[in-house]
Amino acid sequence: MTRLLETSTDHGRRSDGDDGPDGPVATRPARGGRRKEAWAAAILLLPALFGFAVFWIYPTIRGTYYSMTDFNLLREPEFIGLENFRQIASDPQVWSSLRITAVFAIANIVLVMVLALVLAALMQRLNLKTWLRSVLLLPWLVPNVAIALIWGWLLDANVGYLKNLLDSVGIGGVTFYNPKAALWIIVMISVWSGLGYTALLLYAGMLQVPAELYEAGSIDGASETRMFFGITLPLIRPVIALVLVVSFIGSFQVFDLVQVGYGNNPIPEVRVIYYYIYQLAFSFHRMGYASAVSILLVVLLGALTYVQLRIMRANRSDLA
């Protein structure tokens, strides 16, 4: 692809106002053509916008309204103002589940990120074949429900293969339902299932780093470790930022592993926020309160994402 095309990608979102004097002439339709374009756009957008309006915007409005009601699905929602939010403030389960989720998210992200960076650097170093790379993608493709079951079996208290293996090397107590270990087991499972995927994303970023930089580095006698920290890491920062933000939002939504793994045998130590909201809505039928807690989650995630993007300066690439 030519350089010209690449730049036109970056500036693809041109304003729809006046035609600049140096704009590509052929893409600017005449006045009649522009009206025709607007019609065509409406037709092309119709299905997606319909879906977006009905299943994204409408529920957003409705959910916000529910958060200010007492609603159990059977009666009409009853407006109670900010009562639900007042209740959240004094509901220890909200805060404990948020704390558990935060611990999970931070541990998960830090571990995945560090391990994935090492793995990606190894892939780059060894020029790993595509089929071997795709093997690493396997856990990411498998439903979390199956993953929860597989690990539940590997760590079965009686005959779990991995549990016995760990026992035999002196690491005891790593059983699925051990309350002290449970949260860390979930962290470990999610690191295991997200590692390959994250490493491949980072590896893709590493492929964009110009080889000349490494050549220059080695001429200057820089070690590989030094080049990793001095060249690779700073240059793939936008990819790292993207992965961080995405996995942060994802980690806060951990649910399947907990619900499938521990739904039968609830352990308070693993009650994450999604699971609590799910229980509120579908076990206790407190839709209004559940909506209020999920609004809290929306606001919290929005704020944290904003902070992350600011810190990482994600939109600025040193490679540009």
Added chain:
Amino acid sequence: MTTTTAAPAAVSTPVRQRSRFVPRGLAPGRLGAWLVLGLVIVATVFPFYWMVRTSLTPTADLIADSDRLFPTDPTLVNFRRVLGLTTTEEAIAAGGTGASINFLRYTMNSFIFAGSVALTQTLSCAAAAYAFARLTFRGRDGLFVLIIAGLMIPGIFTLLPNFALMRELGLLNTMLALVAPSLLVTPFAIFFLRQFFLSLPRSVEEAAMLDGVGPLGRFWRFALPMSRGPIATMILITFVGMWKEYLWPLVAGNSESTRVLTVGLSVFQQQSPNTRPDWTGLMAGSTLSVIPVLIILIFLGRQLVQSLNFSGGK
């Protein structure tokens, strides 16, 4: 990592692909790197191996075989009973609870659910993405930002009202309720496909325009066929995502006729006694949920990996 400085050699090697080291020999650092990678690969694959191994083990041998890498007396009976192909007596004899478990049906439901969403959603999002990438109309950028903002909303926030809506419409436990929220749109697909259309050379469409082909024709007859690869990838990614989906099918479609594999598995687990879970049956069910993605990985793994290069590299 140990340091293997091969400065002069690095300069003289022709650069075939950007930023790849061209290593020589089996330096100790390289050996260590392979060792770590081998370990990661084994750790990635082993749990799946153990799943398959267990699914082929007769329940009676579960404990005796618990530390054997191969089943002493391999059998397919666990698959037969979770697929509902055995009589209740046979299933109980093989270690089941005798409760009706019909993974054949759940697998079919999963295919219908994931397949229909993947096809429809990708087409609908491709149309929208094309409009965002190539057409000029008022409010375009604002609309695009609004849709992308949808990426930030945790699913459970819209899930609750969507559940209420499906309930009011009397659609709970129908296939329509399962597919509805994701059938037409997901912000990620619009983002991904718009990005691709922007990178497509304009020349073909410009030539078509000079020949009097309207915007819809340019999309349908030129842009769409030229994007076969990325669209196929998007269909694939969506299919996998839907195949993994659990929470929405759990609340909106947990009846025998609409139950998908993930929900079927979790129901199966809840029916199985807590003290003595039916591991051979559960692993057979899990294996069924892994087989399709394994097939995708074997035949289309290269495409999947390259799509990550696309989304990660940009």
